Amino acid sequence: MRNIVLILAIFTTATNISCAQVLSDKDGKYTEADSLRGSLRPERAFDVQKYHLKLKVEPEKQFISGSNSISFIAEENLKTIQIDLFENMKVDSILQQGKKLDYNRKHNAVFIDLKEKIETDEKGEIQFYYSGNPIVAKNAPWDGGFVWDKDKNGDPWVGVAVQGTGASLWYPNKDHQSDEPEEVQLDIAVPNGLMNVSNGQFLGEKDLGNGFTEWSWKTVNPINNYNVMINIANYEHFHDTYKNLDLDYYVLPYNLEKAKKQFAEVKDIMACFYEKMGPYPFEEDGFKLVETPYLGMEHQSAVAYGNEYMMGYKGTDLSGTGIGLKWDFIIIHESGHEWYGNSITAKDIADMWVHEGFTSYTESIYIECRWGKDDALEYLKGLRDNIENKETVIGDYGVNAEGSGDMYYKGSNLLNTIRSIYNDDGLWWNTLRDYTATFKHQLVNTQQVEDFFNHATKVDLQPVFDQYLRHTDLPKLEFRKKDGKTQARWVADVENFKMPVDIFIKGVEKRIYPSKNWQTLDGNPDLNDIKINELKFYIDSNLGK
Structure with a gap:
């Protein structure tokens, strides 16, 4: 049964239904701050190797303090580097080899004068100490920031969602999508009785003797800045496996039984996605679902889940067909991002359809695995009611600007159209698996994606991509x-x-x-x-x- 009024109401309120990021609303008017975030200036000519965050989180004060040790390799001779941190956050000190560094701030960028010049291809490291009350999200995940909440038992329940707004709202980093650290370690101290869950492998917990316990996690795969995450609550943990993949779940105590039932779907998801898209791309870091006080986000290896154990999208079907009520939207969509967005990442957020179009298409992939191709096609067709065709899917490059919200469902319907042009499902699935494997853990742009899918067929797809992505009207x-x-x-x-x-x-x-x-x-x-x-x-x- 179609509920157009509800769908449009959600669309108007949230800007994008799928909740994966804050969309730009610049109307072509960009500022110096946009260019500082969006462009690769000479001061950003370095390749980040590792972030090591060591933080204390005080929920009652909504305050964080600590440091980020940033290791990098110079791509050019560096005397000054740009590290991003929102201007409301205090810089306590910045060190290089134990020596304090001078710096100046402009908007949300910090320009740091190095004591020791770093030559091309040399390694460098700084320790960036900072503190403050990070921005509080008004409506996470559609606007970025911290969510300081309490669960039904009155215990602190803290989450963060920053895609689009920027990871630099809570920790200093090179806040550009083209540079992913090879690994991240998070040592997060929280009040005793609470747990912090972050990305990657659990290294252990340590009572600091001051009323706080430090929880340590480490990724061993490249990870995008906005995926680096903390989740703090009085969590219950349970564990499962799929093939060689660890499945870990962290939920509020009173939701444990509901979670065990709802999260059983994860094995069906993995079976489907392994078959159609290839193996889970972060096996060493495991897969986690973490209950959060906001709807959801694709945080790599620690997917945020806040769909309240409902089927569909908070109990509604975004396609209006009824098919979307057969499965939990947040689990499927945000898990799909592990392949598309987290493993294969767009270099510039102007190309975010590479994340969202493909991930929205994974919804139909899952439907096809479980209920057949006819339902998958009907679902995709139903989603078209959410497409506006008023702005281009691809945004403006170099100014930290995404394209329109049509990146989701126009993107997924474009992929379905290309599959139909192929007119050979065997070829389609082989090409999709090859694409996923070829660009695993890589940064891409739209042209690379277009060329890959174009190469697999004799039909010239370039005019098709151009019309759907670079123009507003349908052919x-x-x-x-x-x-x-x-x-x-x-x-x-x-x-x-x-x-x-x-x-x-x-x-x-x-x-x-x-x-x-x-x-x-x-x-x-x-x-x-x-x-x-x-x-x-x-x-x-x-x-x-």
């Missing part, structure tokens, strides 16, 4: 009767646009190959006998208009 398939002949053509922004498409003529499916010039259809069918195969192709047409 329109027009039909007409002229001189007794039935003709078709494409109307599109892209010059010389071509794309095969499947139509039904009196219920019989037929593939046609229109261009921007009128072409006569075989058999001269009556216009009333023609229908687009809308389950396979997301296009516009003049049929019935």
